[in-house]
Amino acid sequence: VELRGDGLTLSGTAVVDGEPLEGTRRWPASALARGLVLELGRRVVLVLHLARDERPAEPRGMIGESDTLQRVRRELGRVGPRPVAVLVRGATGTGKELAARALHDASARAGGPFVAVSLAAVAPSVVASELFGHQKGAFTGADDERLGCFRRASGGTLFLDEIGECPVEVQVALLRAIDSGK
Numbered sequence: 001v002e003l004r005g006d007g008l009t010l011s012g013t014a015v016v017d018g019e020p021l022e023g024t025r026r027w028p029a030s031a032l033a034r035g036l037v038l039e040l041g042r043r044v045v046l047v048l049h050l051a052r053d054e055r056p057a058e059p060r061g062m063i064g065e066s067d068t069l070q071r072v073r074r075e076l077g078r079v080g081p082r083p084v085a086v087l088v089r090g091a092t093g094t095g096k097e098l099a100a101r102a103l104h105d106a107s108a109r110a111g112g113p114f115v116a117v118s119l120a121a122v123a124p125s126v127v128a129s130e131l132f133g134h135q136k137g138a139f140t141g142a143d144d145e146r147l148g149c150f151r152r153a154s155g156g157t158l159f160l161d162e163i164g165e166c167p168v169e170v171q172v173a174l175l176r177a178i179d180s181g182k
Helices: 029-034 067-079 096-105 127-132 168-180
Strands: 002-004 007-016 019-028 036-040 044-048 114-118 157-161
Touching: 007 029, 019 029, 029 036, 067 096, 096 114, 096 157, 127 168
Parallel strands: 114 157
Antiparallel strands: 002 007, 007 019, 007 036, 036 044
16 A cells, blocks of 8 residues: 555555456545545455545644634634734633643744743732842842743743732733833
8 A cells, every 4th residue: 555645556456446456556636535445355344535634733732622612723823923912811720821822832932931820829919029020139038139920931922820819000010011012
Protein backbone atom coordinates (compact mmCIF):
# COMPACT_ATOMS: atom_id res chain seq x y z
CA VAL A 1 0.00 0.00 0.00
CA GLU A 2 1.33 3.43 -0.95
CA LEU A 3 -0.74 6.49 -0.11
CA ARG A 4 0.27 9.90 -1.46
CA GLY A 5 -1.65 13.11 -1.98
CA ASP A 6 -2.38 12.20 -5.59
CA GLY A 7 -3.80 8.72 -4.90
CA LEU A 8 -3.38 5.17 -3.64
CA THR A 9 -1.39 2.25 -5.03
CA LEU A 10 -2.34 -1.29 -3.93
CA SER A 11 -0.42 -4.48 -4.60
CA GLY A 12 -1.50 -8.05 -3.93
CA THR A 13 -4.63 -10.14 -4.24
CA ALA A 14 -7.96 -8.63 -3.24
CA VAL A 15 -11.28 -7.42 -4.61
CA VAL A 16 -11.60 -3.64 -4.94
CA ASP A 17 -15.01 -2.14 -5.70
CA GLY A 18 -16.18 -5.56 -6.91
CA GLU A 19 -13.26 -6.06 -9.34
CA PRO A 20 -10.47 -8.58 -8.69
CA LEU A 21 -7.06 -7.06 -8.08
CA GLU A 22 -4.03 -9.09 -8.98
CA GLY A 23 -0.70 -7.37 -9.12
CA THR A 24 -0.51 -3.59 -8.74
CA ARG A 25 -3.08 -0.89 -9.47
CA ARG A 26 -3.35 2.83 -8.76
CA TRP A 27 -6.47 4.86 -7.86
CA PRO A 28 -6.61 8.67 -8.00
CA ALA A 29 -7.38 10.78 -4.92
CA SER A 30 -10.89 11.38 -6.29
CA ALA A 31 -11.63 7.63 -5.96
CA LEU A 32 -10.49 7.75 -2.35
CA ALA A 33 -12.67 10.78 -1.70
CA ARG A 34 -15.69 8.68 -2.79
CA GLY A 35 -14.40 5.62 -0.91
CA LEU A 36 -13.02 2.28 -2.14
CA VAL A 37 -14.48 -1.01 -0.89
CA LEU A 38 -11.65 -3.46 -0.31
CA GLU A 39 -12.45 -7.16 0.27
CA LEU A 40 -9.70 -9.30 1.75
CA GLY A 41 -10.05 -13.09 1.87
CA ARG A 42 -13.87 -12.99 1.61
CA ARG A 43 -14.12 -12.23 5.32
CA VAL A 44 -12.68 -8.76 5.82
CA VAL A 45 -14.24 -5.75 4.17
CA LEU A 46 -12.68 -2.30 4.48
CA VAL A 47 -13.78 1.01 3.08
CA LEU A 48 -10.77 3.14 2.22
CA HIS A 49 -11.73 6.77 2.36
CA LEU A 50 -9.55 9.85 2.20
CA ALA A 51 -10.97 12.49 4.50
CA ARG A 52 -9.56 15.91 5.18
CA ASP A 53 -9.75 17.14 8.75
CA GLU A 54 -10.95 20.69 8.29
CA ARG A 55 -11.31 21.43 11.99
CA PRO A 56 -8.82 23.90 13.40
CA ALA A 57 -6.34 22.57 15.92
CA GLU A 58 -7.92 22.44 19.35
CA PRO A 59 -6.51 24.94 21.78
CA ARG A 60 -4.71 23.18 24.61
CA GLY A 61 -7.21 21.61 27.01
CA MET A 62 -10.37 22.75 25.20
CA ILE A 63 -11.99 19.41 24.51
CA GLY A 64 -15.51 19.06 23.15
CA GLU A 65 -17.70 19.54 20.11
CA SER A 66 -20.65 21.61 21.36
CA ASP A 67 -21.83 24.53 19.24
CA THR A 68 -20.88 26.93 22.04
CA LEU A 69 -17.32 25.59 22.29
CA GLN A 70 -16.91 25.69 18.52
CA ARG A 71 -18.03 29.34 18.57
CA VAL A 72 -15.53 30.10 21.36
CA ARG A 73 -12.73 28.46 19.35
CA ARG A 74 -13.63 30.51 16.26
CA GLU A 75 -13.60 33.73 18.27
CA LEU A 76 -10.28 32.88 19.92
CA GLY A 77 -8.78 32.19 16.50
CA ARG A 78 -10.15 35.47 15.18
CA VAL A 79 -9.03 37.63 18.12
CA GLY A 80 -5.75 35.90 19.05
CA PRO A 81 -3.58 37.36 16.28
CA ARG A 82 -4.73 40.93 17.00
CA PRO A 83 -2.52 43.12 19.23
CA VAL A 84 -5.27 44.12 21.66
CA ALA A 85 -6.16 43.67 25.33
CA VAL A 86 -8.92 41.07 25.72
CA LEU A 87 -11.52 40.70 28.46
CA VAL A 88 -12.48 37.06 29.03
CA ARG A 89 -15.62 36.69 31.12
CA GLY A 90 -17.22 33.63 32.64
CA ALA A 91 -18.14 31.91 35.86
CA THR A 92 -15.52 30.21 38.02
CA GLY A 93 -14.36 26.96 36.45
CA THR A 94 -15.49 27.70 32.89
CA GLY A 95 -11.98 27.78 31.43
CA LYS A 96 -11.08 31.47 31.28
CA GLU A 97 -7.39 30.65 31.77
CA LEU A 98 -7.58 28.04 28.98
CA ALA A 99 -9.07 30.71 26.72
CA ALA A 100 -6.32 33.15 27.70
CA ARG A 101 -3.65 30.52 26.95
CA ALA A 102 -5.27 29.84 23.56
CA LEU A 103 -5.21 33.59 22.80
CA HIS A 104 -1.54 33.71 23.85
CA ASP A 105 -0.68 30.70 21.66
CA ALA A 106 -2.43 32.28 18.65
CA SER A 107 -0.72 35.63 19.10
CA ALA A 108 2.59 37.13 18.03
CA ARG A 109 3.48 36.98 21.74
CA ALA A 110 3.38 33.16 21.81
CA GLY A 111 7.16 32.96 22.20
CA GLY A 112 7.05 35.15 25.31
CA PRO A 113 6.00 34.27 28.84
CA PHE A 114 2.43 33.51 29.91
CA VAL A 115 1.91 34.87 33.43
CA ALA A 116 -1.34 34.02 35.23
CA VAL A 117 -2.30 35.71 38.49
CA SER A 118 -5.42 35.12 40.55
CA LEU A 119 -6.02 38.44 42.25
CA ALA A 120 -8.37 36.74 44.70
CA ALA A 121 -5.34 34.85 46.07
CA VAL A 122 -3.23 37.98 46.64
CA ALA A 123 -3.61 39.90 49.88
CA PRO A 124 -5.16 43.35 49.27
CA SER A 125 -2.23 45.02 51.05
CA VAL A 126 0.32 43.70 48.52
CA VAL A 127 -1.70 43.43 45.30
CA ALA A 128 -0.33 46.69 43.85
CA SER A 129 3.22 45.54 44.53
CA GLU A 130 2.49 42.13 42.98
CA LEU A 131 1.15 43.75 39.82
CA PHE A 132 3.46 46.72 39.38
CA GLY A 133 6.53 45.73 41.41
CA HIS A 134 8.48 47.85 43.88
CA GLN A 135 11.92 49.23 44.59
CA LYS A 136 14.04 48.18 47.54
CA GLY A 137 13.04 50.25 50.58
CA ALA A 138 9.76 51.48 49.04
CA PHE A 139 7.92 50.33 52.17
CA THR A 140 8.57 48.40 55.35
CA GLY A 141 9.59 44.88 54.41
CA ALA A 142 10.65 45.75 50.84
CA ASP A 143 14.15 44.32 51.27
CA ASP A 144 14.70 43.72 47.56
CA GLU A 145 13.55 45.12 44.24
CA ARG A 146 10.62 43.05 42.93
CA LEU A 147 9.46 42.88 39.34
CA GLY A 148 5.70 43.05 39.07
CA CYS A 149 3.54 40.81 36.92
CA PHE A 150 3.45 43.37 34.12
CA ARG A 151 7.25 43.31 33.82
CA ARG A 152 7.46 39.50 34.19
CA ALA A 153 4.97 39.15 31.32
CA SER A 154 6.82 41.62 29.10
CA GLY A 155 6.81 40.34 25.52
CA GLY A 156 4.16 37.78 26.39
CA THR A 157 0.71 37.66 27.97
CA LEU A 158 -0.54 38.65 31.42
CA PHE A 159 -3.74 36.89 32.51
CA LEU A 160 -5.40 38.55 35.50
CA ASP A 161 -8.11 36.41 37.05
CA GLU A 162 -10.70 37.73 39.53
CA ILE A 163 -9.97 41.43 38.93
CA GLY A 164 -13.16 42.28 40.84
CA GLU A 165 -11.55 40.90 44.02
CA CYS A 166 -8.77 43.49 44.22
CA PRO A 167 -9.19 46.96 45.82
CA VAL A 168 -10.89 49.63 43.72
CA GLU A 169 -7.76 51.83 43.78
CA VAL A 170 -5.77 48.99 42.21
CA GLN A 171 -8.52 48.44 39.61
CA VAL A 172 -8.17 52.11 38.61
CA ALA A 173 -4.39 51.71 38.30
CA LEU A 174 -4.92 48.53 36.25
CA LEU A 175 -7.26 50.32 33.87
CA ARG A 176 -4.74 53.14 33.48
CA ALA A 177 -1.90 50.65 32.79
CA ILE A 178 -3.94 48.66 30.28
CA ASP A 179 -5.23 51.79 28.56
CA SER A 180 -1.83 53.50 28.29
CA GLY A 181 0.26 50.38 27.78
CA LYS A 182 2.64 51.65 30.48
